[in-house]
Amino acid sequence: MKLFDVYPINDIIIEKALGSNVWDDKGTQYLDLYGGHAVISIGHTHPHYVKRLTDQLHKVGFYSNSVKMPLQEQLATMLGKVSGKEDYQLFLCNSGAEANENALKLASFYNGKKKIIAFRKAFHGRTSLAVAATDNPKIVAPVNETDNVVFLPWEDEAALEQAFQQYEVSSVIIEGIQGVGGINVASESFLRTIRTLCDQHNAVFIADSVQCGYGRSGKFYSHDHAGVQADIYSMAKGMGNGFPIGAISIAPKFQPVYGMLGTTFGGNHLACAAALAVLEVIQEEKLVENAAAVGAYLMEQLRTFDKVIEVRGRGLMIGIELPAELAHVRKELLHTHKIFTGEAKPNVIRLLPSLALTKAHADEFLAAFRKELSK
Numbered sequence: 583m584k585l586f587d588v589y590p591i592n593d594i595i596i597e598k599a600l601g602s603n604v605w606d607d608k609g610t611q612y613l614d615l616y617g618g619h620a621v622i623s624i625g626h627t628h629p630h631y632v633k634r635l636t637d638q639l640h641k642v643g644f645y646s647n648s649v650k651m652p653l654q655e656q657l658a659t660m661l662g663k664v665s666g667k668e669d670y671q672l673f674l675c676n677s678g679a680e681a682n683e684n685a686l687k688l689a690s691f692y693n694g695k696k697k698i699i700a701f702r703k704a705f706h707g708r709t710s711l712a713v714a715a716t717d718n719p720k721i722v723a724p725v726n727e728t729d730n731v732v733f734l735p736w737e738d739e740a741a742l743e744q745a746f747q748q749y750e751v752s753s754v755i756i757e758g759i760q761g762v763g764g765i766n767v768a769s770e771s772f773l774r775t776i777r778t779l780c781d782q783h784n785a786v787f788i789a790d791s792v793q794c795g796y797g798r799s800g801k802f803y804s805h806d807h808a809g810v811q812a813d814i815y816s817m818a819k820g821m822g823n824g825f826p827i828g829a830i831s832i833a834p835k836f837q838p839v840y841g842m843l844g845t846t847f848g849g850n851h852l853a854c855a856a857a858l859a860v861l862e863v864i865q866e867e868k869l870v871e872n873a874a875a876v877g878a879y880l881m882e883q884l885r886t887f888d889k890v891i892e893v894r895g896r897g898l899m900i901g902i903e904l905p906a907e908l909a910h911v912r913k914e915l916l917h918t919h920k921i922f923t924g925e926a927k928p929n930v931i932r933l934l935p936s937l938a939l940t941k942a943h944a945d946e947f948l949a950a951f952r953k954e955l956s957k
């Protein structure tokens with residue numbers, strides 16, 4: 583059997599990883615400013631994480647959601663505290679798409695309505711409703727097409743108000759900072775308007791925090807910068823530092839009913855151990871504060887480069903927009919300077935490193951970037 587070839591890949595085999603570095607099979611060291619796509623939150627192979635997962639594996643790795651799991655309770659309590667949402671409820675699943683799928687479904691169960699408002703350039707995942715709410719026709723199969731999703735221009739408050747007049751809106755789903763869309767930060771005023779309109783029309787505010795959440799923006803949820811409370815927060819990537827886990831954090835007004843949501847693997851012992859280890863390290867090492875500080879430093883420095891068109895983002899979720907003639911820079915960073923970064927089309931370099939990135943790492947990147955831009 584061969585692999586189903588859907589990923590354009592780099593010709594690199596990673597064999598070892600520690601903190602913000604990875605090594606290939608020839609022993610070459612790389613600086614990882616991509617974090618395996620915003621997944622590595624506390625750093626690769628963090629000793630506390632490795633120990634907690636190993637210890638758990640020796641006890642019990644998996645049992646289904648048919649028995650009591652104190653680890654799930656511990657995770658709910660800790661996540662409630664760290665995220666400042668102690669009165670919310672936790673539903674555990676396995677990925678970002680699944681988290682959004684459950685969020686959209688729960689919203690519709692709650693208010694009995696069908697229309698979903700999403701925004702231009704949004705990415706919410708590849709499962710049926712999540713992909714229908716994703717603004718990329720290339721990844722929407724005919725069977726996923728639905729007129730239950732309405733796409734509105736980003737940051738257009740008038741269009742949003744108009745949509746609420748026109749449709750029976752079940753939910754509004756928005757990334758606090760669009761990731762795949764090119765690192766676009768939702769303004770505080772836009773997020774507040776969504777909150778107000780959802781309140782007025784009994785619609786559910788879903789904060790897709792799969793990429794911009796879990797401390798990456800310098801606050802636990804990027805939507806916190808606007809001081810608004812969403813009804814449901816979806817999360818995944820940074821939650822397990824590479825162990826597959828996703829979740830939704832659900833406001834108290836939602837009443838659970840047996841069987842309403844469910845999953846075989848979601849919230850298993852190993853996944854909970856991974857997620858607890860991540861939160862423990864985030865707290866112990868003050869990684870949200872570190873993301874805010876190192877991210878602010880990086881953005882301030884990057885804004886001094888005259889060839890850069892724009893620097894966007896918050897914390898350690900940064901987009902560097904370059905002119906088309908500098909589209910090769912990202913490849914040079916990888917092959918010449920041994921630095922992994924992410925991309926968003928067209929010509930945006932995405933930085934999504936571990937939240938434990940040091941100022942020295944940031945300087946290493948800035949020196950390489952300066953060299954490339956001065957060529």
Ligand SMILES: Cc1ncc(COP(=O)(O)O)c(C=O)c1O
Pocket residue numbers: 677678679680682705706707708757761762790791792793794818819
């Ligand atoms: C904002 C956002 N939502 C949802 C997803 C989907 O997550 P997953 O790939 O874990 O299904 C992603 C993945 O990139 C994302 O960036």
